Amino acid sequence: MGESAIEVVIVPYAADNYAYLARRESAREAVVVDAGEAAPVLAAVDSFGLELRAVLSTHHHGDHVGGNAELRRAIPSLRVYGAAETPARVPGLTDPLPPDGRFEVASMQFVALAVPGHTRSGLAFAGHGWVFTGDTLFGAGCGRLFEGTAAELHGSLRRMVESFPSTTRAAFGHEYTMQNLRFAARMEPGNLAIAARAARVAKLRAEGRPSTPSTLAEELATNPFLRTKSPELRARLGRGEDDADADVFGELRALKDRS
Template sequence: MQIHAIKAFSDNYIWCLSNSQQCVVVDPGDAQPVLDFCQNHNLRITGILITHHHWDHTNGLPELLQTFPEIPVFGPVNPQIELVTQRLQHHDSLMLPDLGLEFSVIEVPGHTLDHIAYYTDGLLFCGDTLFSAGCGRLFEGSAAQMFQSLGRLAALPADTKVYCAHEYTLANIKFALAVEPMNPALLEYQVWAAQQQTQQLATLPSSIAKECMINPFLRCDSTDLRNAVEAYWHTPVTDDESVFAGLRSWKDQF
């Protein structure tokens, strides 16, 4: 099996999992780049995974289903996504028999209330919940929900590859360095990510191990981060969840 990043809009990635003939795509916000990729690689779509209802993750569904009718569309329990055929909740599982994969579903509310992630051995498709060196904005959920959601993802095996839905890495690193400027792993990662961009290469997938080293939103137990949040907001914080809330609000203003 291969995993390809199909670029869409200015910074979206539509992930395509394929063998020599069939593929499954994740969060197709735009149909045309997916159709072009399938035509160029002689692939037939046999399933679609949706993480949440935002348009840049779902708008390609009608056109894709016209071309590939009657394929399953997996997604969260949210009637707003009308074309989902199999609605999934926390701890549900789904089979992709053409690719020989079984995914577990992880509910990760925060960015949206309906957000889910898909995990199989060594692979995580997390939409807009976890980004490299960052996390999603809280459009619908609370800081407490997102903190818990990120904790679920951080608890996955360290070697899990993290497939985020946007190329936000360099912008996220700028904020991460503002709050943790002496993190050696983060400084090294900045150099690597800048080289990737120079070569017009993706910074993704990341890994859970890497994110636990460089992502401030997964490092809320760090004394340095707690001190930075207290200094920025001029108020003491009492626990890791409060550190997260302070970081997320700080990032919103950054």
């Protein structure tokens, strides 16, 4: 995977969604990760003077692919990358990707990490020191289990953090970080990294700024769904050290769903 730098523009849309425009430094050619709506993406492309080459779709939920068809009408040469496993679910798909498939677009190299759990065929796009996580990993949280098992989503999160250096930036699909940190603090009241991150995120949000991206290191330190080995978290759930990580994860996910 190339280590050369890319520039990423965060494009907020709808209530709490984020799309991401990525390009090689100073290049005009760009791609967008998750075009849930076309208009905000096109406006950002125009304001930065970019040429949009491709959409990378992490998964088929409407708030992530809702703008694909309109973008293809606006830009006939546009490529749309998404999971080959469920091609009919990604509108405008031109480049179906196998699990963990590698591809090059706009002079950038990405791997489409297969991350089942939130959806069956979910992908995370990683390259150039970034991982675009869709609804699999959130700031201090993770997606809901719509199509997969707790063990699958747990495995996907572990793969994501173990496949890349901890300095990798994690760019997630929704602004849920503050709510997630409140849940995280309840699970590990003694974790000072959670309190410190909550203070940083509260300040960002008060200034109207996004909490994305984080880093994988930051997630490993504060995200309860990556901290199933924490004795404090296990004690909170009435779990001992012999319980499997995936079981602790599943209970945590169920508890968060009810919170």
